Amino acid sequence: MPGSTNQVDTGNSAIPERFKVIGLTILAVFICYIDRVVISLTIIPMGAELGWSQTEKGIILGSFYAAYMLTQIYGGALSDRIGGKTVLGIGLIVWSIFTIVTPYAAAAGFFILILARLGMGLGEGVTFPAWHSLYARWVPIGERSRAVAATNSAIPIGTVFGLLVTPVIIINLGWQWAFYLYGGIGFVWYYFWKKYVTSSPKDSENISKEELDFIVANAPASESGETLPVKKWIRNKPLWAIIVAHFCNNYSLFVFLSWLPTFINEKLGIQLAAIGFIAMIPQLVSFAAGNFGGYFADRFAKRGMKLITIRRLFNSIGFGGLAFCLCLVPEFNSTFAVIGLLCVGNVFGGFIAGGFIINHADIGPKYTGRLMGITNTFAAIPGLVGGILTGVILDVTNSWDMVFYVTAGVTFFGGLFYLLFASTEKQFD
Numbered sequence: 001m002p003g004s005t006n007q008v009d010t011g012n013s014a015i016p017e018r019f020k021v022i023g024l025t026i027l028a029v030f031i032c033y034i035d036r037v038v039i040s041l042t043i044i045p046m047g048a049e050l051g052w053s054q055t056e057k058g059i060i061l062g063s064f065y066a067a068y069m070l071t072q073i074y075g076g077a078l079s080d081r082i083g084g085k086t087v088l089g090i091g092l093i094v095w096s097i098f099t100i101v102t103p104y105a106a107a108a109g110f111f112i113l114i115l116a117r118l119g120m121g122l123g124e125g126v127t128f129p130a131w132h133s134l135y136a137r138w139v140p141i142g143e144r145s146r147a148v149a150a151t152n153s154a155i156p157i158g159t160v161f162g163l164l165v166t167p168v169i170i171i172n173l174g175w176q177w178a179f180y181l182y183g184g185i186g187f188v189w190y191y192f193w194k195k196y197v198t199s200s201p202k203d204s205e206n207i208s209k210e211e212l213d214f215i216v217a218n219a220p221a222s223e224s225g226e227t228l229p230v231k232k233w234i235r236n237k238p239l240w241a242i243i244v245a246h247f248c249n250n251y252s253l254f255v256f257l258s259w260l261p262t263f264i265n266e267k268l269g270i271q272l273a274a275i276g277f278i279a280m281i282p283q284l285v286s287f288a289a290g291n292f293g294g295y296f297a298d299r300f301a302k303r304g305m306k307l308i309t310i311r312r313l314f315n316s317i318g319f320g321g322l323a324f325c326l327c328l329v330p331e332f333n334s335t336f337a338v339i340g341l342l343c344v345g346n347v348f349g350g351f352i353a354g355g356f357i358i359n360h361a362d363i364g365p366k367y368t369g370r371l372m373g374i375t376n377t378f379a380a381i382p383g384l385v386g387g388i389l390t391g392v393i394l395d396v397t398n399s400w401d402m403v404f405y406v407t408a409g410v411t412f413f414g415g416l417f418y419l420l421f422a423s424t425e426k427q428f429d
Contacts, residue, residue: 016211017201017204017206017207017208017211018138018139018140018201018211018215020196020197021134021138021197022135022138022139022147022150022151024189024192024193024196024197025088025131025134025135025151026150026151026153026154027154027189028088028092028127028131028154028189028193029127029131029151029152029154029155029158030154030157030158030161031092031096031158031182031185031186031189032092032095032124032127032154032158033154033155033157033158033159033162034158034159034161034162034165034182034185035095035096035099035120035124035182035183035186036064036124036158036257037158037159037162037163037166037257038099038162038166038178038179038182039060039061039102039117040061040257040258040259040260040261040262041162041163041166041167041170041178041261041272041275041276042166042170042175042178042179043057043060043061043262044261044262044265044272045170045175045272046106046175050106050110052110053391053395054391054394054395055388055391055392055395056110056391057262057391058387058388058389058390058391058392059114059387059388059391060110060113060114060117061258061259061387061388061391062258062383062384062385062386062387062388063114063117063118063121063384064117064118064120064121064124064383065121065254065380065381065382065383065384065387066118066121066384067117067118067119067120067121067122067125068121068122068124068125068380068383069121069125069377069380069381069384070121070122070125071091071121071122071123071125071126072125072126072128072129072372072373072374072376072377072380073129073370073373073374073377074126074373075087075091075125075126075127075129075130075369075373076126076129076130076132076133076369076370076371076372076373076374076376077227077228077369077370077373078126079126079129079130079133079134079199079369079373080133080366080367080368080369080370082199083134083198083199083200084130084131084132084133084134084137084199084369085134085193085197085198085199086199087126087129087130087133088126088127088130088131088134088193089190089193089194090126091123091124091125091126091127091130092123092127092186092189092190092193093123093186093187093190094119094122094123095119095120095122095123095124095186096123096183096184096185096186096187097119097123097183098116098117098119098120098123098183099120099179099182099183099186100179100180100183100184101116102116102117102120102179103175103176103179103180125376125380128372128376129369129370129372129373129376130369131151132148132360132361132368132369132372133368133369133370133372134199134369135147135148135151135361135368136219136220136361136365136366136368136369137199137200137201137215137219138200138201138215138219139215139219140214140215140217140218140219141218141219141220141361142218142298142301142302143298144220144298144358144361145293145294145295145297145298145301145353145354145358146291146294146295146298147294148294148353148357148358149290149291149293149294149295149297149353150291150294152290152353152357153286153287153290153291155253155286156282156283156284156286156287156290157283157287159257159279159280159283160280160283160284160287162182162276163261163275163276163277163279163280163283164276164277164280165276166178166276167272167273167275167276169181170272171272171273201215201216201219202216220361220365220366220368228364228367228370228371228428232428233371233374233428236427236428237421237423238359238363238421238422238423238425238427239363239371239374239375239427240421241356241359241417241418241420241421241422241423242356242359242360242363242371242375242418242422243374243375243378243379244413244414244417244418245315245319245355245356245414245415245417245418245422246356246357246375246376246378246379247378247379247381247382247414248319248382248410248411248413248414248415248417249319249352249356249357249379249411249414250379250380250382250383251382251386251407251410251411251414252322252326252407252410252411253382254382254383254386254387255382255386255387255390255403255407256342256407258383258386258387258390259387259390259403260279261275261276261279263400263403264278264279264335267400268335268338270335278335278339281339281342281343282339282342282343282345282346283346285343285346285347286346286349286350288350289346289347289348289349289350289351290349290350290352290353291350291353292350293314293318293350293351293352293353293354294353294354296314296354297310297314297353297354297358298354300354306424307362307424308422308423308424310354311354311355311356311359311362311422311424312355312418312419312422313354314351314352314353314354314355315351315352315354315355315356315415315418315419315422316355316415316418316419317348317351318348318349318350318351318352318355318415319352319355319411319412319414319415319416319418320348320412320415321344321345321347321348321349321351322345322346322348322349322411323408323409323411323412323415324345324348324408325341325342325344325345325348326341326345326404326405326407326408326411327404327405327408328341329341329342329404330400330401330404330405355418356418356422359422359424360372360375362423362424362425362426363423363424363425363426363427363428364426364427364428364429365426366429367428371428382410386407389406390403393406
């Protein structure tokens with residue numbers, strides 16, 4: 001059982017070591033998403049230049065996720081065994097290299113571009129399992145919702161940065177330079193990651209005894225995870241509740257990450273230079289809402305509310321509210337109304353920070369990286385299927401309405417399934 005979650009003297013360090021780990025991890029997720037979102041904007045001039053159909057664009061956007069799925073479980077297992085620092089560091093360098101070579105791959109042909117996208121997916125696939133494994137060992141339970149929410153908030157912030165800066169780069173330097181510049185940032189990050197981060201607080205030379213004792217007493221895991229056989233998790237209902245919720249949550253995330261700039265351009269009639277400013281608004285709301293959701297989840301936990309009640313309540317508000325807003329989008333044509341609805345949906349979605357996304361450490365603390373790898377493997381499927389399916393829907397119907405209805409239905413189902421089968425009881429020990 002975890003001990004007290006009161007604050008602790010961190011010795012001579014002005015900044016607690018765990019906060020340095022969290023800060024650099026936030027930067028890793030930020031880089032992950034600027035590198036991921038760049039093609040959702042560059043694909044507009046790339047498609048015009050190279051003559052791609054909507055379906056071909058969908059294949060390019062979705063191919064990343066085919067490889068992204070492959071390194072999830074293995075990345076989580078490696079992180080639990082050899083450490084999240086090593087796995088995340090290598091993964092980020094790999095995807096940064098493939099980001100830089102993307103323009104050369106596009107010039108070489110459609111098939112070579114797909115290979116580059118697959119390589120980038122292999123690198124990014126370890127990101128979330130690695131940092132969840134790292135947090136299971138570094139972050140006390142009483143700070144977990146806020147730490148995870150803050151780290152996940154790098155998703156909308158990275159997306160906003162990409163949406164704002166990428167059009168400027170395209171207009172002034174050409175679309176190729178967006179890949180060169182964003183890919184280069186990863187190498188700068190790696191220097192600081194290698195210098196300041198360790199996979200376990202016990203390995204840190206800079207941590208104070210007080211902070212180390214505090215973390216060991218309160219973090220969900222303090223040792224390496226052992227092998228987790230497939231037969232042990234494959235029929236576990238609480239894990240499947242997380243898997244389904246993660247899948248459905250990521251369907252809307254990945255569809256709009258890939259297609260929102262195109263929707264704003266084609267449906268709302270906004271020109272390339274202004275797309276980033278319009279598309280960033282829901283992302284900024286998501287950033288604020290996610291952090292508020294994490295804060296309130298921790299507050300309720302400290303006040304004695306049952307963890308299972310928090311997980312189900314916050315998750316249901318997030319999924320149900322977002323699904324309702326997505327259903328309403330096709331009823332409106334004005335930019336103000338559509339973006340406003342997406343913002344309200346993201347306000348509801350912020351409550352998910354206290355729901356399924358931190359449930360892994362509840363049901364299997366020392367297997368957190370592996371469990372995140374399992375659920376994120378399934379949750380990567382919507383990136384492949386959703387990206388391609390959206391392109392097909394647009395080519396067949398020439399309408400965005402069905403895109404929103406399908407996404408809303410998937411989101412609602414994910415919330416309902418989690419409500420019925422979620423648990424916070426330890427399942428794997």
